[in-house]
Amino acid sequence: MKGLLRFADGTQFEGTLIGDTEKIAAGEVVFNTAMTGYQEILTDPSYYGQIVVLTYPLIGNYGTFAEAAESLFPWAEAVIVKDYARIPSHFGGAESFDSYLKRYHKVGLAGVDTRELTLYIRSAGTQHAVLASADTPASVLEEAMAAIDLSKSVYAVTTPEPYHVEHEGPHVVVIDYGAKNSIMEQLGVRGMSVTVVPCTITPTELDGYHPDGVVLSNGPGDPSLFTDLLPTVKHCVDHYPTLGICLGHQLIGLAEGAHTYPLKFGHHGANHPLMDHKTGKVLITSQNHGYAVEAAPLLDRYQIRLTNLHDQTVEGFQHREKPVLTVQHHPEAGPGPWDSHYLFDEFLTMVREGREAQHA
Numbered sequence: 001m002k003g004l005l006r007f008a009d010g011t012q013f014e015g016t017l018i019g020d021t022e023k024i025a026a027g028e029v030v031f032n033t034a035m036t037g038y039q040e041i042l043t044d045p046s047y048y049g050q051i052v053v054l055t056y057p058l059i060g061n062y063g064t065f066a067e068a069a070e071s072l073f074p075w076a077e078a079v080i081v082k083d084y085a086r087i088p089s090h091f092g093g094a095e096s097f098d099s100y101l102k103r104y105h106k107v108g109l110a111g112v113d114t115r116e117l118t119l120y121i122r123s124a125g126t127q128h129a130v131l132a133s134a135d136t137p138a139s140v141l142e143e144a145m146a147a148i149d150l151s152k153s154v155y156a157v158t159t160p161e162p163y164h165v166e167h168e169g170p171h172v173v174v175i176d177y178g179a180k181n182s183i184m185e186q187l188g189v190r191g192m193s194v195t196v197v198p199c200t201i202t203p204t205e206l207d208g209y210h211p212d213g214v215v216l217s218n219g220p221g222d223p224s225l226f227t228d229l230l231p232t233v234k235h236c237v238d239h240y241p242t243l244g245i246c247l248g249h250q251l252i253g254l255a256e257g258a259h260t261y262p263l264k265f266g267h268h269g270a271n272h273p274l275m276d277h278k279t280g281k282v283l284i285t286s287q288n289h290g291y292a293v294e295a296a297p298l299l300d301r302y303q304i305r306l307t308n309l310h311d312q313t314v315e316g317f318q319h320r321e322k323p324v325l326t327v328q329h330h331p332e333a334g335p336g337p338w339d340s341h342y343l344f345d346e347f348l349t350m351v352r353e354g355r356e357a358q359h360a
């Protein structure tokens with residue numbers, strides 16, 4: 001069935017619909033340049049409300065399977081590919097890309113020149129668009145476009161109830177703005193007990209868990225719209241060893257007096273180079289963000305820890321005295337390189353030192 005992607009400015013790309021062909025998808029269009037990891041990308045809750053263009057030209061070779069999921073189901077609104085494998089090959093037995101999309105009622109557009117589409121997004125910038133069957137009436141497309149509302153996205157993806165995974169080590173609370181499974185895994189493999197809580201948690205409720213440390217997770221949407229989350233974020237950085245990842249990093253920036261701004265077309269991929277100013281080493285990192293922090297207002301209290309080597313944007317900062325570390329990229333990877341797993345080791349050290357100081 002013929003399908004189309006129509007941008008807010010009227011620009012249109014055509015292709016063949018795959019997955020749930022009845023669906024009309026509407027959202028912000030972003031491109032991701034990772035060569036593998038399509039299932040992790042679609043199940044990353046930070047893609048809620050977004051139509052994802054995968055620039056690698058053949059998607060689905062190794063199918064889809066439970067272990068690759070970063071959350072319970074795919075959150076991206078829709079996916080766009082050049083070509084996809086009809087018959088996957090995987091030692092564990094795997095479901096095909098098309099069947100996976102159908103099962104989760106997600107629509108895709110295949111046969112698109114994703115290079116041309118990506119060049120268009122790079123020159124026009126991030127925009128809203130609708131993706132649907134080519135015979136959808138214009139009024140229906142307009143209605144779908146007008147209904148796009150990304151202002152409440154974190155509330156749509158956060159866990160409805162707290163849950164706990166016990167290990168022998170310190171107790172860490174993860175505030176879930178749309179947390180990826182790999183974050184909880186990286187804490188767990190270092191022995192940390194993890195309680196994942198809804199993003200609406202209040203400072204008093206958080207204290208009730210007696211955490212040794214707090215992780216503020218990744219998540220979808222424009223960070224500047226989530227002002228009601230900031231009192232808890234401020235409470236964390238003032239009272240607990242805190243690690244902020246992506247949206248968590250941006251919220252710490254906002255709670256500490258900095259501001260955020262939209263990037264022209266964002267960073268979404270698995271090979272972005274960063275400089276770690278503490279170690280003097282370059283890291284190749286997994287990235288997925290459309291906003292960045294303008295950190296100047298907090299530099300009296302924080303040092304820039306990481307800088308993006310493509311565009312020099314701030315990719316992380318660290319408090320000069322307190323145990324607070326933030327990263328704009330994804331040290332948990334999923335998908336992506338493991339170069340920055342050591343930042344979880346640093347967090348564990350911060351948490352242990354905090355606990356020892358408390359019990360001394």
Ligand SMILES: NC(=O)CC[C@H](N)C(=O)O
Nearest residue numbers: 218219221246247290291
């Ligand atoms: N992965 C994330 O946490 C993304 C953060 C934020 N929604 C952004 O796009 O910048």
